[in-house]
Amino acid sequence: MAHLTEYVPIVGQAVIDDLRRLGERLDGKAVQNVNSTAVGGGVAEILNRMVPLLQELGVRAGWDVIKGGEQFFGVTKKFHNALHGRAEVITRDDFDIFLDTGRKNNAALNIYGDVVFIHDPQPIMLVEKKQSNKWIWRCHVDVSHPDDGVWQFLMGFIRRYDGCVFSSPSFSRPLPIRQFLITPSIDPLSDKNRELPEETVERMIRQHGLVRDKPIITQISRFDRLKDPLGVLKVYQLVKKHIDCQLILAGGTAADDPEGLEVLAEVREQAGKDPDIHILLLPQDDLLINALQRASDVIMQKSLKEGFGLTVSEALWKGKPVVASAVGGIPLQITHKYSGLLCHSIEGAAFAVKQLLNSPAYAQQLGKNGREHVRNNFLLTRHVRDYLLLFLSMYYENDVVRL
Amino acid sequence: MEREPFQFYTRFNLSELTGLKASTAGELLALLREVPGACMYHHTHRFLQQHLFVSPEPPNDFAYWVREALGEDELAEQLASVNIIDYPTIRAVRERFIFLLEDYLGRNPAARERACRGGEEFQVIKSVSFIVPTGIFARTLAEFTAALAAVSLPVIYFHMFEARLRLEKGNNDFSNWLADSLGQTEAAEKIARIDPYTFTLDGLRAAILQIIQKTTAR
Known part of the structure; x- marks a missing residue:
């Protein structure tokens, strides 16, 4: 894992000095993170990077993972979809499975944090163990239009927290507890985002049978209906009528997402035998993702719903032009026509992709602006700073805090 | 004194x-x-x-x-x-x-x-603001300009924007100190007349340093 000093050439010494100042103010407090998976998905990815850096800043940061079987994760996947506003049939049995697994985790998990930081709905019940310490619920999901039944069920737990965190202002609603806006981030030094020599990019993509003989459109995402891989296929087909290009759909499935293989099968069927469509089911291979993004001419994120959509920042950091849906946290990352192109439909996305492929200078300028926007607002160091402030805010109530 | x-x-x-x-x-x-x-x-x-x-x-x-x-x-x-x-x-x-x-x-x-x-x-x-001392002090004009040239941009932001409006000090911190502690009233007034909302923070830093240099060189 990277050390803080390694970020100095990217963000400057002053930013790192500021983090050290804030770390000192937390005075060795223990911050216990809890989520539901150690690998796969954005949350695990962020915690893998965040926890060591918090430790380096003097915070006693820990990370625990709850346990849950196939049934439990089947239910939490339904919750996830319902929170995103998708119609789901959720039965009394489903709630009972959730509560039963929650009770088992409550019995098994040791709580040691001065601040307990719970990520997403799966471990939300742990708040029943709350004593005099501070509890924060971190919601990584787009809850702008949640299913009311699931939301009310979760509210029974949320109201017991001291604060909660959302990734976008549109996820917020009047709540009886404090709520904060903290956008997620990417790590510029991770395998997924670090600079790669051109020859490495070339070698890696060739190993997967890819040749850059025509423009590449890419979407990197889990095979999940909410990422709309079938919509991306249609966008590609519309573009292909006018520009000879190829499409890469690459991604894995998270341990807590049993629906992934089903979606993958649908995508394969829809793609048919078109040799210019490359569907790559990847195990966790960050370096390859990095190479695929760098080899691409346009990167898409055509999600129907998004918690945040970090793949957008990943692509922008590599200076790539991005076409993405204006959902969740994506408009925070892309200002339309300044740092990328936002779309609301398959046809709109296809038009935007054609525009970028036909106007490389425009595409390059959007990518350049996007990289600077990410440098200022979406790198891990800004995220670490926000979390330090969040933990500190649990001990102060004023709008102006003198430390 | x-x-x-x-x-x-x-x-x-x-x-x-x-x-x-x-x-x-x-x-x-x-x-x-x-x-x-x-x-x-x-x-x-x-x-x-x-x-x-x-x-x-x-x-x-x-x-x-x-x-x-x-x-x-x-x-x-x-x-x-x-x-x-x-x-x-x-x-x-x-x-x-x-x-x-x-x-x-x-x-x-x-x-x-x-x-x-x-x-x-x-x-x-x-907006919740957290204000933190940097541990950097200036007692003389030379120390002040050297520090101002080196501090991070959020420091400039705090003293020029937040102190004046949010903490209701009526003026920016730099002008207050230059006038009250060093008697540099001309520099203080010129800095107070700047509209900081029309600069980048780096540009603002440069403008303040230039005012100090010009007014104190005479």
Whole structure:
């Protein structure tokens, strides 16, 4: 894992000095993170990077993972979809499975944090163990239009927290507890985002049978209906009528997402035998993702719903032009026509992709602006700073805090 | 008499959500009358903070939303031209925005109910500031200019924007100290006359240093 000093050439010494100042103010407090998976998905990815850096800043940061079987994760996947506003049939049995697994985790998990930081709905019940310490619920999901039944069920737990965190202002609603806006981030030094020599990019993509003989459109995402891989296929087909290009759909499935293989099968069927469509089911291979993004001419994120959509920042950091849906946290990352192109439909996305492929200078300028926007607002160091402030805010109530 | 040293502070911002939102200009007006001052501060300074390294044009969030989500160009132009530096307190800034909205909606009653698209509502956010001493002090003009040239941009931001308006000191910290502790009244006045909202922070730093250099060289 990277050390803080390694970020100095990217963000400057002053930013790192500021983090050290804030770390000192937390005075060795223990911050216990809890989520539901150690690998796969954005949350695990962020915690893998965040926890060591918090430790380096003097915070006693820990990370625990709850346990849950196939049934439990089947239910939490339904919750996830319902929170995103998708119609789901959720039965009394489903709630009972959730509560039963929650009770088992409550019995098994040791709580040691001065601040307990719970990520997403799966471990939300742990708040029943709350004593005099501070509890924060971190919601990584787009809850702008949640299913009311699931939301009310979760509210029974949320109201017991001291604060909660959302990734976008549109996820917020009047709540009886404090709520904060903290956008997620990417790590510029991770395998997924670090600079790669051109020859490495070339070698890696060739190993997967890819040749850059025509423009590449890419979407990197889990095979999940909410990422709309079938919509991306249609966008590609519309573009292909006018520009000879190829499409890469690459991604894995998270341990807590049993629906992934089903979606993958649908995508394969829809793609048919078109040799210019490359569907790559990847195990966790960050370096390859990095190479695929760098080899691409346009990167898409055509999600129907998004918690945040970090793949957008990943692509922008590599200076790539991005076409993405204006959902969740994506408009925070892309200002339309300044740092990328936002779309609301398959046809709109296809038009935007054609525009970028036909106007490389425009595409390059959007990518350049996007990289600077990410440098200022979406790198891990800004995220670490926000979390330090969040933990500190649990001990102060004023709008102006003198430390 | 012992001079009071200048102590450089930095500040950090944490955004606190309120769950309050507006779909129409009428709803925005109602919110402006009731939200905490920390929200007014957030929405008149957020864009500046996010883009302070690249953009010298900080439109406030109200103007941006009225233009982009409601399509009310005339109102947006009026809101965008509120010159924050002319107002000594957040209270006064709030009154100005309320006046402009009341005036416009009085002349254009149909605009009061015109709603944005779903999902594009104005979301009210509050700014929580954390002020932290940097441990850097200056006792002389030479020490002050050397420190000013080296401190990080959030330090400049705090002393030029936040101290004047949010902490209601009436003037920026640099001018206050240059006049009161060093008797450099000309430099102090010239720095106070700068409209910092039209600079990038690096540009602002350079402008302050240039004023000090010119006025003290004579």
